[in-house]
Amino acid sequence: MSTSILYHAFEIREYVYMRTRHKDGSTVFEVERGDLRRLRCPQCRSYDVTRKGIVVRRLRMEPIGMRQNFLEVSIQRVACAACGVTRQVSLPFADPRSSYTRRFERYALELSKVMTIGDVASHLGISWDTVKEFQKRYLRKRFEKPKVGKLKLLAVDEIHVGKLTFLTVVMDLKTGAVVFVGDGKDSEALAPFWQRLKRARARIQAVAMDMGRAFIHAVRRNLPEATIVFDHFHVIKLFNERLSQLRRDEQKKADDQGKEVLKGTRWLLLKRPRNLDDERNEAERLREALEANQSLATAYYMKEDLGRIWRQMDRESAAFLLDDWIKRAVVSGIGMLVRFAKTLVAHREGVLAYYDFDGISTGPLEGMNNKIGLLQRRAYGFSDMEFFKLKIMALHEATAVLIG
Ligand SMILES: [Zn+2]
Structure with missing residues (x-):
């Protein structure tokens, strides 16, 4: 191993290679800070810091062949004059407190596109929950708060999760993307979504939904300009x-x-x-x-x-x-x-209003329902509702689909 390989192949920047140890079938690369940049506070970015000793952290990195690899990093601790707190300097290749390099996390996500969580976990020798957390972080970043300002045609639908839980799902009928998942199946479920639409000054033209009373009232109250369509x-x-x-x-x-x-x-x-x-x-x-x-x-x-x-x-x-x-x-x-x-x-007017909006088709809704059914059969939704909701929001994007 060398600093150059660590840099080019594993994106370990600003740190230099020291030595390699082999232990229990895995390989440990020791690295130290290259002193190329001035030390600064990881919190406020101030340069007004003094050195306060070294801590050694061990991070999991991508495997080489079948072998598990670790990076053993000597990390400078600094006392910040501005914050008055002593912390580890931040690493360019790992998040604070994480036991994995960012590259390792990305590698697990890449595998997740073609393998189930269980497969990835056993292949990499990490826990099911760790892989799930990687996915969750990624999904959160990409899907948690979709942009709603340009939405025009929506569909609202309720779905069962398990026997007793309901979720309310809002779909953008133009793209087929799920833009909101709320708890429950009454008008309360949509309250945070109305807020978001209002803040983004969205101008919704039509909402497709079932003929249940709760959503009709909610839409009339919150989107008085929108036409209700029974598709x-x-x-x-x-x-x-x-x-x-x-x-x-x-x-x-x-x-x-x-x-x-x-x-x-x-x-x-x-x-x-x-x-x-x-x-x-x-x-x-x-x-x-x-x-x-x-x-x-x-x-x-x-x-x-x-x-x-x-x-x-x-x-x-x-x-x-x-x-x-x-x-x-x-x-x-x-x-x-x-x-x-x-x-x-x-509900006659709402049925016929279907003909006033070209973009409203039932296909995406039906597709979504089938896919959600598939997600549910994998059953992980019930143990972590936030994860399940994020999975629903990621459904339409083939590239973002993580299996299992
Ligand atoms: Zn500071």
């Missing part, structure tokens, strides 16, 4: 929930009569027809279930028609379809459809 994704999501409930109710009736045909059809009802699996006979099973239950069949086909409202050329055709749907739902006499029709009547 395809949110409306169909609600319809699917009601459809599942209808199936459960009908199932119960069928059980009482000793019929079995609705068993296991929940997912078939929620699937898009083109996604039905032929090998598992799904289309056939769905057909049988629908034939056996008229209410369920009607609701199922009404879902298809409902979706078409967001696929029209213009607002007029959509309005025609929407009103026609509402009429047919009421006439059906099926409680679930009648109630849904009432909801649509109450």
Whole structure:
């Protein structure tokens, strides 16, 4: 090893190589300060300091081949006249109090792009928590406070985390980036976000959301200029929930009569027809279930028609379809459809407002929901909510994606 290699290959600046020791399968490089620069206080940057002895710190650095490497740094302590405190001078290649060089941290992050946290930890011989902390620091720097001044079109959505916890997620519909994650699912969840928008003087044009009351009030109050849009994704999501409930109710009736045909059809009802699996006979099973239950069949086909409202050329055709749907739902006499029709009547303007904003598409929202589902299955979200939120905020950026 040499000062030059340490400098060029490992970015160990301002320190000179002294000697190498080999110990327990790892290598230790001792370095000392090169005295190229004047000493200064790490806190206030003052040069008015006096030397107060040396401390030796050991830092983990990148491996060479399979071997673990350490840097043993003799660090000058200085007493600062201005602060009146004695501290270690700052190192150009490691953060204060860290046991790792910045390069080592960056190396672990690079590996994180292709390996899970567990993989990186075992490869480098460090703990799972350490790798997670590296990721967290990086994610915080990049995503904690996104710029919100230029936001125009937003989507608000709530997600489950585990059984009891809810998060409220705000997405920039132009970029697909998650720009805020709040705690809970009521209007309080968004309070810090409104503050941020206000400070940045953002002028939001439209917000896509579900037809739940909490967010509607919050948006009306905090963004009086913005149009509320009930998009395809949110409306169909609600319809699917009601459809599942209808199936459960009908199932119960069928059980009482000793019929079995609705068993296991929940997912078939929620699937898009083109996604039905032929090998598992799904289309056939769905057909049988629908034939056996008229209410369920009607609701199922009404879902298809409902979706078409967001696929029209213009607002007029959509309005025609929407009103026609509402009429047919009421006439059906099926409680679930009648109630849904009432909801649509109450939110008609918001549904049709979809056609006033080109940029609102449901794709990014659906994609985000799927990815969040994937994050959750990795389960680390529950032990560290801040980390989980940061992971959600990093979702859209392929380059920033850290696996696992
Ligand atoms: Zn000072």
